Amino acid sequence: MTFPQYRQLSGWNALLPPRADIRVLRKEIDVDVAIVGAGYTGIAAAKRWHEIAPADEIAIIDSSVLGEGSPGRNSGFLLEIALANDAQPKQIQRMQQCNQLIAGAMNKIRLAVEESDIDCQLEHTGTYRAAAGSVGAKALEQYRAFLQAADLPFENLDRNSLQQRLGTSHYQDGLYSPHCYLAQPAALIKALSQQLADEIQLYENTPATQIQKVNDHWLIETPEGEIKAKKIILANNAFSKMLGVGKSRMVAIYTYAGLTPPLDNEALDLFGSDKSWGLLPTHRLGSTLRKTADGRLMIRSQYDYEKEIQTELVSKELKKKLLTRYPKAGELEFEHVWGGAVGFTLNGGAIWGEIKPGLFASSGCNGGGVVKGTLFGELLADLANGKSVPDVSSLFGKASWMPGEPFREIGFRVISALEKYRGRAEL
Numbered sequence: 001m002t003f004p005q006y007r008q009l010s011g012w013n014a015l016l017p018p019r020a021d022i023r024v025l026r027k028e029i030d031v032d033v034a035i036v037g038a039g040y041t042g043i044a045a046a047k048r049w050h051e052i053a054p055a056d057e058i059a060i061i062d063s064s065v066l067g068e069g070s071p072g073r074n075s076g077f078l079l080e081i082a083l084a085n086d087a088q089p090k091q092i093q094r095m096q097q098c099n100q101l102i103a104g105a106m107n108k109i110r111l112a113v114e115e116s117d118i119d120c121q122l123e124h125t126g127t128y129r130a131a132a133g134s135v136g137a138k139a140l141e142q143y144r145a146f147l148q149a150a151d152l153p154f155e156n157l158d159r160n161s162l163q164q165r166l167g168t169s170h171y172q173d174g175l176y177s178p179h180c181y182l183a184q185p186a187a188l189i190k191a192l193s194q195q196l197a198d199e200i201q202l203y204e205n206t207p208a209t210q211i212q213k214v215n216d217h218w219l220i221e222t223p224e225g226e227i228k229a230k231k232i233i234l235a236n237n238a239f240s241k242m243l244g245v246g247k248s249r250m251v252a253i254y255t256y257a258g259l260t261p262p263l264d265n266e267a268l269d270l271f272g273s274d275k276s277w278g279l280l281p282t283h284r285l286g287s288t289l290r291k292t293a294d295g296r297l298m299i300r301s302q303y304d305y306e307k308e309i310q311t312e313l314v315s316k317e318l319k320k321k322l323l324t325r326y327p328k329a330g331e332l333e334f335e336h337v338w339g340g341a342v343g344f345t346l347n348g349g350a351i352w353g354e355i356k357p358g359l360f361a362s363s364g365c366n367g368g369g370v371v372k373g374t375l376f377g378e379l380l381a382d383l384a385n386g387k388s389v390p391d392v393s394s395l396f397g398k399a400s401w402m403p404g405e406p407f408r409e410i411g412f413r414v415i416s417a418l419e420k421y422r423g424r425a426e427l
């Protein structure tokens with residue numbers, strides 16, 4: 001299958017009113033550029049392309065509807081600075097350049113949200129990072145070193161302060177960094193798409209099933225139509241490899257989220273004094289938590305290789321992890337549980353650039369691509385239009401080669417088993 005087919009609907013999207021204006025591609029079209037994937041990357045690429053070349057015909061297709069793909073399935077953290085595993089003080093100059101680019105992209109998202117009439121629950125809450133055990137504490141130390149070297153503000157928090165603000169004594173050490181927004185991601189992707197210029201054609205429920213070069217143009221096959229394009233952009237993250245890009249450098253990893261119904265004041269008291277907050281793990285396989293602006297609790301955790309596991313198993317595991325952090329939350333049930341695919345690469349670098357003449361791609365988000373995807377999409381449109389762009393590969397890394405199957409899956413299972421054991425306190 002060249003596109004994701006999830007077991008459950010996105011919980012975030014289920015909270016939004018249904019849309020009636022869904023257009024499916026049911027004909028042959030001829031455009032200047034066709035973009036596969038209406039996520040943060042694809043939407044940003046289309047907007048930027050239109051700015052640069054307003055007369056060009058632009059089409060975007062998505063296999064799903066807005067809000068139902070990964071863009072509307074994520075945890076809604078919009079980081080303004082680089083992720084913890086990038087925190088090397090000696091690379092501080094490079095990271096500062098990345099941070100500047102990321103902050104610019106975040107600013108554009110913020111302005112777009114302000115102009116939209118969709119309530120994205122976008123809040124500049126900052127974010128917590130906390131460690132339950134020694135492996136997490138060590139990673140946190142490394143992140144602190146990066147923040148200090150980069151002269152970025154943060155606040156250290158001990159177990160008691162974390163307990164007071166987040167309502168859990170699970171973590172022994174933590175920090176608060178102001179450089180993060182939280183949002184309702186399904187609302188966010190809809191708000192961003194709403195502002196596409198009228199001339200840009202958006203087709204939903206329209207998967208690309210095949211791409212091929214025919215003479216001087218590219219052809220994209222869809223179940224009920226066909227697109228002939230001078231250039232194409234693959235912005236479909238983990239699934240670009242199903243269309244032939246990134247096969248030897250990326251895997252699709254499924255991760256899961258559970259969201260409770262809105263809680264009453266008594267239940268909300270269990271989750272600390274901050275009205276809404278977000279907590280990121282200090283370990284790659286750890287759990288993310290949120291208390292949302294509308295009084296819900298969200299947990300995101302677990303990873304599966306190339307396929308989504310049964311929802312009942314996921315629910316049980318997410319509940320267990322929630323109870324480890326909040327032993328008094330036994331009565332809580334999830335209103336929604338869902339999974340989402342992320343493009344993972346071995347070294348955390350991206351697949352980005354002109355892959356073949358006229359074929360551009362940006363994939364391998366490695367679990368953090370709302371703001372970065374927005375940046376990469378814009379830069380890809382610049383690149384495809386001959387504009388000068390920063391050296392994305394040197395700044396953000398380039399996905400390295402992975403061995404083929406079955407070694408790749410065995411490698412993933414061995415490494416994740418070791419990491420799970422090493423970071424077991426953080427899961």
Ligand SMILES: Cc1cc2nc3c(=O)[nH]c(=O)nc-3n(C[C@H](O)[C@H](O)[C@H](O)COP(=O)(O)OP(=O)(O)OC[C@H]3O[C@@H](n4cnc5c(N)ncnc54)[C@H](O)[C@@H]3O)c2cc1C
Nearest residue numbers: 037039040041063069071074075076077208340365369370
């Ligand atoms: C549970 C979960 C939690 C996450 N939490 C965060 C977070 O808090 N913050 C953060 O920054 N990132 C987070 N991520 C990652 C984030 O969702 C991605 O990095 C981000 O969505 C990447 O944007 P993108 O546009 O590059 O790709 P995607 O968002 O993956 O969008 C790709 C689009 O392409 C479509 N598509 C796929 N195949 C085809 C095809 N063949 N034809 C047509 N369309 C196709 C998909 O339907 C999708 O809409 C999380 C991901 C998951 C699953």
